[in-house]
């Protein structure tokens with residue numbers, strides 16, 4: 141939470157003003173308990189589980205030790221594969237990914253009383269992992285701290301970007317691509333754009349789940365996804381061109 | 386066949402692009418889905434967009450290699466958890 145400002149890709153140069161003000165409203169809340177007063181876009185029955193940040197204090201002992209282990213083994217550990225792959229796509233480093241996943245699981249266990257058995261464990265875990273990444277790993281990773289605004293700006297300021305893209309990129313070119321090219325295109329995106337694509341396209345989270353995992357309104361999920369996809373498409377198009385597909 | 390294809394863009398291009406995302410992400414309402422599926426039957430640019438966008442999602446799902454979880458990771462996590470339990 142503390143690192144939110146640093147993590148947010150948005151800044152003065154961001155192209156969508158409406159979107160920006162929305163972000164401000166949600167991320168500039170003060171204090172550690174800002175997870176408990178979510179409103180608007182993120183209301184639903186899962187709210188409590190996802191909104192209860194693992195950083196918060198848990199005083200109620202909801203589960204016995206045996207129940208805790210059952211939840212941990214039955215609901216948390218089965219997601220380790222997705223968690224590890226998410227961590228690796230965030231850090232680009234096997235050891236960091238391993239540490240990040242380990243830390244996430246230890247936190248999840250420590251705050252297991254704020255998890256309601258049988259609810260969306262995967263989204264809950266992804267949220268913890270994302271927060272751990274921001275707070276602990278972001279600093280030491282090679283990832284630049286901010287979105288490359290030039291990248292974003294030049295794309296959005298180019299009037300015919302959309303037209304150019306749809307005419308140049310062909311379905312056949314995409315089908316001919318190899319995994320490494322797709323992977324490089326995805327990895328070249330700034331972490332916030334990469335993240336929404338991973339969550340949506342690889343992990344199949346809904347917009348609502350993504351909003352909770354990322355602590356942003358659904359409207360921001362949508363606009364960020366839209367931008368991310370356009371940037372990805374741009375990358376794929378230049379791969380296709382350079383490979384002569 | 387490309388009767389609405391003027392300047393590579395249909396008259397409702399922005400709205401179409403927006404709905405397309407919702408359709409492919411499984412977040413569109415029935416009305417939006419119906420509108421879009423009907424629209425692409427007669428709008429070539431949007432039809433092309435639809436194919437490109439869904440193929441991008443396909444290749445993301447099918448071509449990205451999954452990293453195998455390190456074999457000792459679960460063991461390490463479990464033993465650390467047992468220490469604290």
Ligand SMILES: [Zn+2]
Pocket residue numbers: 395396397398401424428429430431432
């Ligand atoms: Zn159209």
